Amino acid sequence: MKCVLSSIKNDSRNCFFCFIIFLIGDKVICKSLKPYPKVEKLCPNEEYAKLLLEDYAGCTSEDTAIHLYLYQSLILREQNEELSKVLEEISKVEMYHLKLLGETIGALGVKPIFGSPRDEWFIPWNASCVEYTIDLNEMLLADIAREEGAIKKYREHIEAIDDEFIKALLERIIEDELVHLNIFYYFLQNLVVKSISCDR
Numbered sequence: 355m356k357c358v359l360s361s362i363k364n365d366s367r368n369c370f371f372c373f374i375i376f377l378i379g380d381k382v383i384c385k386s387l388k389p390y391p392k393v394e395k396l397c398p399n400e401e402y403a404k405l406l407l408e409d410y411a412g413c414t415s416e417d418t419a420i421h422l423y424l425y426q427s428l429i430l431r432e433q434n435e436e437l438s439k440v441l442e443e444i445s446k447v448e449m450y451h452l453k454l455l456g457e458t459i460g461a462l463g464v465k466p467i468f469g470s471p472r473d474e475w476f477i478p479w480n481a482s483c484v485e486y487t488i489d490l491n492e493m494l495l496a497d498i499a500r501e502e503g504a505i506k507k508y509r510e511h512i513e514a515i516d517d518e519f520i521k522a523l524l525e526r527i528i529e530d531e532l533v534h535l536n537i538f539y540y541f542l543q544n545l546v547v548k549s550i551s552c553d554r
């Protein structure tokens with residue numbers, strides 16, 4: 355296994371983001387190598403299940419991530435085969451997160467339907483949550499924003515939920531989201547380097 359360590363300026367935050375990605379051969383590793391906690395028997399808890407439903411199938415959710423990355427993978431198939439394959443792999447990792455969250459929501463006594471709770475209602479997940487740009491730069495910026503948003507939300511839910519298993523699960527999912535964030539910064543930096551060399 356080898357790694358690439360670099361940094362890129364994040365204009366929206368006016369700071370540098372240092373990133374590291376891992377490769378086996380030429381294949382980018384799209385998830386942390388740490389094991390996932392096994393879903394446990396839990397006491398029914400609707401409040402916790404509702405928080406997890408937002409992560410599962412709200413607008414900033416695993417469900418949205420699966421669709422977003424698969425859409426981008428299909429769009430980029432001709433234009434950027436390497437990133438297209440990586441996005442497909444990341445989409446599969448997000449689907450595994452969806453499964454783990456769905457199992458946990460079920461273990462908390464709530465049906466893992468594809469929607470997020472609002473008061474006494476559920477808003478069904480819908481396709482307008484996906485950013486449909488075909489511009490590569492905009493895609494990567496949308497992906498970075500999505501991962502940052504997901505990590506922030508997971509951290510809020512870790513604070514709000516008093517259950518060691520659920521906290522460990524969300525922490526473990528964050529590890530993967532950080533891997534994805536680093537990958538998107540890596541591809542964004544490659545794009546910036548290419549555009550600078552083309553301008554010369």
Ligand SMILES: [Fe+2]
Pocket residue numbers: 416419447448451527530531
């Ligand atoms: Fe995820």
